[in-house]
Amino acid sequence: MPQPSSPDPEMYLAVLSHLPEAVIVVDQAGTPVFCNAAAESLLPGGIAGLGQTSETAAYQLLDCHQQPLATPALPLSQALAGQHLHNQALLLAVGSPAQTRWVAVTTCPYAGPGPGTALLTLRDIGTKHREAKLLTPGLYDARTGLPNRQLLMDRVGHALARAQGHPHGLMALLLIDVNMAELSDSAQAADLANNLPIELGARLRAEVGPQATVARLDGNQFVILLEDMATGSTAIDLAEQVHAAITQPFLPQQVQVDASIGIALGPGNYQNANDWLHDADVALAQIKTCPSQSWQMFDNSLWMQQDLKLQTEIDLRQAIKRGELRLHYQPIVTINNQEICGFEALVRWQHPTRGLLMPADFIHIAETSGLIIPLGGWVLAEACRQMQAWTEQYPAMAAFTVSVNMSSKQFSQPDLVTEIQRILEETGFSAHRLKIEMTEGVLIDHSDSIIAILEQIKAMGIKLLVDDFGTGYSSLSYLHRFPFDCLKIDRSFIENADRDFEKLEILQSVVRLAWNLGLDVVAEGIETPRHHAQLKALRCELGQGYLFSRPLAPDAVEAMITGKIAQALDSATAT
Ligand code: C2E
Ligand code: MG
Ligand code: MG
Numbered sequence: 001m002p003q004p005s006s007p008d009p010e011m012y013l014a015v016l017s018h019l020p021e022a023v024i025v026v027d028q029a030g031t032p033v034f035c036n037a038a039a040e041s042l043l044p045g046g047i048a049g050l051g052q053t054s055e056t057a058a059y060q061l062l063d064c065h066q067q068p069l070a071t072p073a074l075p076l077s078q079a080l081a082g083q084h085l086h087n088q089a090l091l092l093a094v095g096s097p098a099q100t101r102w103v104a105v106t107t108c109p110y111a112g113p114g115p116g117t118a119l120l121t122l123r124d125i126g127t128k129h130r131e132a133k134l135l136t137p138g139l140y141d142a143r144t145g146l147p148n149r150q151l152l153m154d155r156v157g158h159a160l161a162r163a164q165g166h167p168h169g170l171m172a173l174l175l176i177d178v179n180m181a182e183l184s185d186s187a188q189a190a191d192l193a194n195n196l197p198i199e200l201g202a203r204l205r206a207e208v209g210p211q212a213t214v215a216r217l218d219g220n221q222f223v224i225l226l227e228d229m230a231t232g233s234t235a236i237d238l239a240e241q242v243h244a245a246i247t248q249p250f251l252p253q254q255v256q257v258d259a260s261i262g263i264a265l266g267p268g269n270y271q272n273a274n275d276w277l278h279d280a281d282v283a284l285a286q287i288k289t290c291p292s293q294s295w296q297m298f299d300n301s302l303w304m305q306q307d308l309k310l311q312t313e314i315d316l317r318q319a320i321k322r323g324e325l326r327l328h329y330q331p332i333v334t335i336n337n338q339e340i341c342g343f344e345a346l347v348r349w350q351h352p353t354r355g356l357l358m359p360a361d362f363i364h365i366a367e368t369s370g371l372i373i374p375l376g377g378w379v380l381a382e383a384c385r386q387m388q389a390w391t392e393q394y395p396a397m398a399a400f401t402v403s404v405n406m407s408s409k410q411f412s413q414p415d416l417v418t419e420i421q422r423i424l425e426e427t428g429f430s431a432h433r434l435k436i437e438m439t440e441g442v443l444i445d446h447s448d449s450i451i452a453i454l455e456q457i458k459a460m461g462i463k464l465l466v467d468d469f470g471t472g473y474s475s476l477s478y479l480h481r482f483p484f485d486c487l488k489i490d491r492s493f494i495e496n497a498d499r500d501f502e503k504l505e506i507l508q509s510v511v512r513l514a515w516n517l518g519l520d521v522v523a524e525g526i527e528t529p530r531h532h533a534q535l536k537a538l539r540c541e542l543g544q545g546y547l548f549s550r551p552l553a554p555d556a557v558e559a560m561i562t563g564k565i566a567q568a569l570d571s572a573t574a575t
Helices: 009-017 037-042 075-080 149-163 187-207 232-246 273-287 301-306 308-322 359-369 372-393 408-412 416-427 440-445 449-459 477-481 491-497 501-516 529-537 554-574
Strands: 022-026 032-035 059-062 085-094 101-109 118-126 170-179 213-216 221-229 258-266 295-297 325-334 340-351 355-357 401-405 434-438 463-469 486-489 520-524 542-544
Touching (some): 022 037, 022 075, 075 085, 085 118, 149 170, 149 213, 149 221, 149 258, 149 273, 170 232, 187 213, 187 232, 221 232, 232 258, 232 295, 308 340, 308 359, 325 372, 325 401, 325 554, 372 401, 372 408, 372 416, 408 440, 486 501, 491 501, 491 529, 501 520
Parallel strands (some): 258 295, 340 401, 401 434, 434 463, 463 486
Antiparallel strands (some): 022 032, 022 118, 059 085, 085 101, 101 118, 213 221, 340 355
16 A cells, blocks of 8 residues: 655645634744644734733633633643643633633644644634633642642742732732531432532632632632732631631532631742642641631731731731720810810720730721721720710719710711611610711811711711811811811810910911801810910810820729719718
8 A cells, every 4th residue: 555645744734724723833942833824813912822921912811710821721831741632611811802702722742744843723612601611631620620739839839929029919828628527417418518619619719809719629628819919908808708608508408518717928938839828727727726716817927027017907807806905085174174074085905915005006007908997886886885884883974975086987888877876776875975086087088978977977966076176188168068066176286385376376266266166176185284274265165185184994984983973072071
């Protein structure tokens, strides 16, 4: 039999040129030896994107979860490594959504005439996710379709490499251990346990954004890799969301499973993916000693200490739950006779290792992380609870007011008014004895939306007060527009008024302005008898400052009140 003659290379390539699918032949360096017309029109900017992920490339290849492929999983890498892909469905994401489509990719060694090492073909399979189930074996978990340990480690490694250029970027690994002990009893449950990983994978994917990687390790362990987080709270928020999602009952049997989540923040000083995952595992092991906890952050002290803000934020979240916040109460007195008429509630944090922290150490962190919402809610509830308890215990305090500070962020809470109402109902504290302090910044941040909220709060009988008056935007026009009851003059005016004539003039005008507008005035930061005398001369009504009292812990308030009651009794019996 005559030997078949090897095809003429030119003829052979002419045939490939006319095929409707994209055909590419590469040499061993990955350089294209041949690309047909279909390949040129399918792959804008050439074949580079088949072998590397670059944000600047004209297209990107994504897996069936629409996640970027790690370098070893890219078709060109697979082809050069001698791997055969058979119709692997990948999403070819191009700048314009109209051009983005699914392609079925096949790779094999090149066996045609002429030079070439590997052959790749890409068949356009449309814009639907039809064949996306054909996953690269070896890099994906067969049951859930999620990246497996190998692909996860590759992505984590890439994330660490990228972080070298951006040392301030914050990332997290969440290692999720699902406890299926409850399922071992019945045959029905065992059946469910079989399908559970698929459902768990879907729940996890639904909780994270498209940028995060969700992977399945062996058995019941899953991992989430989060990159580009704004704060450490993002990881904790996600851990809580994920925990809530996992513990939802699985239908139809209503079976429930539990999960523990170890979190390790990065990039820290991690040199490789294994070390980082190991730390998430250490955090996970710590949960076993504290079963009521659903997540634990790995205490990467050395790194986190460098970032006190991050550490503070993480601790603060726990602080609210563990009851480490305290309120101190600073008396507010009538300037004329120095009688107490109320308190300002000021938050403190009894930190387990750093001692008693002042608001300056943590309020701004609470504001940027969003923790100010639960913190503010706690402050309001605790101030009302404490005041009501004192009212019942000491009739002498029955008319005392309490002022609570509120941050701008709290006014973005859609249910702020209902929450205030609920707290007043639950504690039984009278709205007429509650004052809410806010700085001028609140008005600027929410200029239009806030009027309605303030009107609703005021309609409950609560008094509204501008704090640190004079330090803000020096626009007096807002005083007409907003329903305030009281101005609290900033300490800087009081401090210097005895030396600085201009400050005294301003102080005088503010007091007059307040009178004209029918507003009360409180002066804060009264430290010396001279300050006191000056404010008395200006006929300012209320004052607060170290001269009268520093902020006091609740037991010190009680001691002070008991002392005053005893004094009053003594003078009554003496007369
Ligand atoms: P603020 O509302 O203006 O509170 C008055 C601050 O001045 C308090 O500081 C008080 O201890 C201090 N102070 C009072 N009298 C004198 C004085 O005679 N001399 C001097 N030098 N200082 C005096 P603190 O407790 O450190 O609070 C600082 C700020 O933290 C508060 O300023 C308020 O803006 C914020 N803050 C406190 N508690 C809360 C809270 O529960 N929520 C919010 N959002 N902010 C709070
Ligand atoms: Mg205040
Ligand atoms: Mg103030």
